[in-house]
Structures are given as structure tokens and as C-alpha cells.
Amino acid sequence: MTDTNAPASGAALNENGHGEHDDAAAEVVMPPLNAGIDEERAYVGALYRRLDQLREEARTQLAKVRSSGAVGTMQNMSERDAFATMYEDRLAQLNAVDDRLVFGRLDLETDESRYIGRIALSTESRQRLMLDWRAPEAGVFYQATAFDRQGVRRRRHLLLKRRSVQGIEDEVLDPAMLEEGTENHGDGALLAAVTARRTGQMGDIVATIQAEQDRIIRADRSGILVVQGGPGTGKTAVALHRAAYLLYTHRERLKSAGVLIVGPSSTFMSYIERVLPSLGETGVVMSSLADLYPGVRGVEESDQALAEIKGRLDWVQIIADAVAHRRRTIAEARHIVVDGVKVKVTPKMINRGIERAKATGKPYNEARATFVKVMVKEIADTLEDILANRSQGNEADRSYLVEDVRNAAQVRVLLNLCWLPRTPQALLEDLYAKPEYLAAVAPQLEDSERQLLRREPGAAFTTADVPLLDEAAELLGELDETAGREEARQQAARQKDLENAQKAVENAGPQLEEMGIEGFLDAEAVAALNAETGHTMTAAERAGVDRTWTYGHVVVDEAQELTPMQWHILMRRCPLKSFTAVGDTAQGSSPSATTSWKQAFAPFIDDRLRVEELTVNYRTPRNIVELAERVAEANGLQTTQLRTVREGDYEPIIETHHQAEHLVAAATAAVAAERQRLAEGLIAVIAPEPLVGSIRESLVEVYGRRVGQGAGSMTQDVVALSAAEAKGLEFDGVVLIEPAELLDEAAGKVGSLYVALTRSTQSLRVLAARDLPAGF
């Protein structure tokens, strides 16, 4: 990369905008109102110098802390670790904001000028160099208009490529300035941003946030805020920028409690994972719905009817009854043998034990410890009486007696019969595998529904099982009060390390291969290396592996898809009920998708719901949006008509009369045609579920490793996916296969087809063998 930054205030800058560090302490002169690009470059150079200096300082501090040695008291060591983590975080933040550090300048009626960037910067002598975009004084950068100037004379966009200023663009709000002729016109920062080629990973929109979006981003933290908006209106972008805003504004509270971001799938999570780091925020927990229960990764529920049944709030009662059902007394007295002596245990004794344990109010497994203690004591008392009678006054050693009772096989069998220790997994497997157990605790379900739930133990848990496991875990508690949670935490942390390492290895793979190095890295080795460095877990990392963690704020994307049970467990993760839920009631594609936000939240809150709407589609050009809306409406779906920011350079192409058996080959040919039409960019084939695999194989034959596979594959050139997988994502070009089939897959609900039709930022090609659905 080259940089054309000129020196600032006489300070020497090298090619990359780096300068001598002591210069950064000097007073920096702010460019005048009529500054041109060279003066702006000089100022931007000074900003980067300051950033470099801060980075150097953080690095030095970190090295100092690390070299202070691993000796000292436990407290010293944990303080040292805490400092090290703090400097690591700071360094990570300063590194993350390097790309396009600054993007705006405001010139105010007060003659003051403010630079707006990713973080706040000041000189050592506290001269303010740049405002954080989230600071209250930066708000007018996004809010001011010609009609409502809010004290702004001019808004200037600085267009950077990495560190280099490529251009400047002015929006003059003060008519007097227009007369002075101080304008720099261009294509418009927004238009440039929305037209840019997609990288397969979502980028931030911090330089071009629009006023209607900004109001939502900066809205109050309390209560549940729903952002309703059609496809491409920036809901995901707004949700993520809001998380960054809240972390900045409520730093203390949210840094320790953390923010949780939940999305529909792991592909989607990798699509959005870079946005917050690019805004300098690393301390959030991101999780797909399948991963919300630590230690289990839910597989997709293949039957949507089953997902709907498992999503009902009835399960709160069913699981509670299922847990209670595992606790039972005996019908009549039993004789058990301890040390060769027969002891009579009555139902009354068992009932007393159960009641005493229940009175502790502890979860099932933890209360069981009390039950066992009470029962062992009662049985030991009885045994003691028998022995005392037999030996006529010679007392047995009480402590030996208690141990003997505790270890007696028949005692264990009896106590387990009455109160069996259970894991959430075992409880749920039992419910699915034992029809009489399910029938006893789930009379709310129809016979046919219970039949559908039937499955053998050992099958993989699905995403729809995740809330049920969570509910069971809440009621059952830990098997072993202390060890269980820590062990699960460590196992989940190891798993996370391994996944991160796997991703790093995958990302590095193609580059290493190009360099002729292959097979050098394996994920296990990288994960082990990470573990050895003894990195202290941040609050966010700890939160991510602890099911019982409660967050300060929760952001939910594609919120229309969540089942009542999924909301139920998310509410538990944020007792303050501070939520941002973004979604579109028209894009629901599962049977449990909501069509009314009020209804979706009614079981959890009274009337504290705020709904904000977004109305401009920034993704899809007008010609494609019109087609999508026509198809949606012709199939009975009410959509709000969206405004678009672009007309579209490519007309949608619709190819009918393909032969069903040739659709795979036709899809591959269509990708070639689209690649030619667009010259560059990411092309997605969105196809009915059964065709995705063979289309992918056929594409691999032609494009090899350039075809993406699964989560994290979006940075490739070509991907093949189902409509469900495409949710929330976007591509430069979309090849849509057999729309009638997509309609059938969703039992006639047009939501999925509508989603698929609105994924493109440039071009759309539709291939069909069957008749096209209405509206095409």
C-alpha cells in the first residue's frame, strides 16, 4: 500500500503516515475551512501518528507487565494478568481501527471544526484531535440536514483507503457557503458505499449512517426495542452499530456484564463477525441459536413441524413436570440390607426426605444431596436402634454406621429409584425415547405430536432442542455442585479455542498454499499453543461459555424467526430485559415465525415494547426489489414498499423451460454467465434444499477451491446454499433455482422466496423447470 499523506504541521512523516513519535505531542494545526485535499491529508497523517504513538505505548506497557515475571502472591499474579488483558484489549482496539480511522469533518456555525472517526484522539497536551463517532457531539454529523441544520455549515466526508485519503466530499448545508464556492462534489459517499463490491463479510457503515438509522442506534438502552424493516434496510448494520454505541455510552456497566449478539446461523455469525472489531469493540459474545447451550452445537431440525412443536412455551411446564416426575416415593415399605441387618424403609420416611430436600429451594440435582443426607441419617438411626436392641446397650460407632449406610448397594439403588441424578441431555433423551414418560408429563400435546417427537437416544440434538436443554439445566442444576460447571466451562473453552484455531488455519490455508507451503498448520496444535500462553479470559469469553451468565444487553437478529422457547431462554440471559431485536415480519420462513411483534413479546413483557421502522433498501437495486415485492404480494404477503437508493445496472433475467434433470448443469452455466456479466464479485446459487449438494459439487468441478463450503465460506467467489442459509446474507449476483420449489419447501409461505429474491446487490438470474409462481 502506498500513501500520499503530506507532512502535518511541519512534522516529518514517512511513507505510511508514521512520523517521529515526539512530534505527536506538539500542537497540531487544524486545517482551515477552505482546506483542500492536501491539507486534509496532512491532518489525517497527524492522526495516524498519534494512533501509532498510543499503540507503541500500549505495547511497551504490555511488555513491561509480562516481563514482571510469574512470581509473587496469587493476588499479584492475578493483578498482573488483569493488566496484561487490559493492555492486550487496548492494543487490539488500536489495531482494529487502523483502517479508515477517520471519515468525517463537521464545520459549525461557531467556527469550530470537528473530525469524526472510529475512536477519540487527543494530543498529550489534551488538544482534541478527533471525536469518537458515538460521542454526543458527533451526533449532528449523522442528523443534520439542509432543513434542520443543527448548527452545521458543512459536512465533509473524507474517503480513505486504509490510511490514504483518496478524496473529499462536501455536503454544504449553509447556503452562504455555497456562494463562497467551497464545494467538493463526488458520487456521494453513500452511493459509493452501497455500490462497492462485496467482500463476503459485512463491513461497518460508520461513515455513512443515515439519519433514520442513527436515531435507532442512539436510542435509550432500557426495555425492548424492535427494529422492523424490509430487506436490505440496514437492520443488521444498525443492530451492530447500536451494540457499539451502547458499549461506548454505558462502558462500565456493559464491559463487566457483556453484550450478547444472537443470529440465525453460524454462516451468518461469520458474515457479521468483523463489524464490531472494526469499530474498536471486541468484548461482545456472538452466538447462533444453535450454540446457545454451551457444549452442544444444535444441528438443523429437518422437520419444521417438529421445530414448531419444540418452540412452544408449553415446554416450560412439560420440563418442570418431567423433572418432578423423576422424584418419586415408594408405594409400600421395603426392607433393605445394611451390614447384614434388615432395615425397614417406609413411604413416610421417603416423603419426609423429599419434602426436606424440596424445602431447600435448590435445583433438582443439588437438592438431591439434601435428600440423600436426610435418608442416610434416617436409615442410620433405624439401624442404630436395631443394633442397640440386639446388643442390649452396647453402642455401635455412629460415624462408621453412617458410612456403611451411605455405601450400601441396596441403599443406593433405593435412593436412586426415588431421586435419580439427571443431566439435561439424559432427561430430554428419556422424554423423546419413552412414550409413556412423555405422555405422563405432556398432556398438552396431541398424540400425533408426541409421536413426532419420538426418537432413539444418541441422536444429535437440534437447534430446537437447545432451549429445552437450557430449561432442563435450569431446573436440574449441576450434577456435582462445583465440579460440573467448571468442567463444562473448561470443555466449552477448549472447544472454542479449537474452533478459532480451525478458522485461522482455514483462512491461512489458501495463502500458504500459494506460497507453496501446505499441511504445516493443524488446528489442534494452534489451539494448544493458545492454551499455553495462559491468556486470562475476558468477561466476554467467560460469559460465552457460561450458560448462567446474565448480560447487560442482548441484540437479536432475524428476530421474527425466534420461537417462544428461544425468547424464553434469552429473557433469562438478560433479566433487565434490555434488548434490541431486529427483523422483518414479512421475511419469516418457518411455521413459528412471528407476524406480530406485540404477540411475540406478549408472554414476556407488558406494554414496554418500542417499535421503530426502517424504510430504505440500501442493498438491492430498484428493478430487483420491484420484482421481489410483486412476487410477494401475488402470493399473499403484505410488504411495506421500500425506497431504494439505486436503479440497478442489470435487468433481472428469467430463464424458464429448463429440464428438471438439467437444472444442476444449467445452474453452473448460469454462474459462468453471471461472472461474465459482473466481471467481479461474489455469486451465490440459491437452490431448493435437495439440489444444493449436487450444485455445489458441479461448481467445484469448474471452480475448485473458489467455491465456498459451509460457515466462513462467504469470502470465496462462488457459493451454493439453501434459502434458509442465505438468510441475512448478501451477494453481488444471485442465481435462483426453481422458485416454485422454494415456495413448496416453505409449505406455500412466500417468506423464504422473498428473502432469496432480495439477496443481490447487483444482478439476479432465475432458472426454472416448473411453472413460475405468480408475480414473476
Ligand SMILES: Nc1ncnc2c1ncn2[C@@H]1O[C@H](COP(=O)(O)OP(=O)(O)OP(=O)(O)O)[C@@H](O)[C@H]1O
Ligand atoms: N447507511 C448505510 N451506508 C452504507 N451502507 C449501508 C447503510 N445501511 C445499510 N447499508 C448496507 O446495506 C446492506 C444491507 O444491510 P443489512 O444487511 O444490515 O440489512 P438488513 O435490513 O439486515 O437486511 P435483511 O433483512 O434483508 O437481511 C449492507 O451491505 C449494508 O452494509
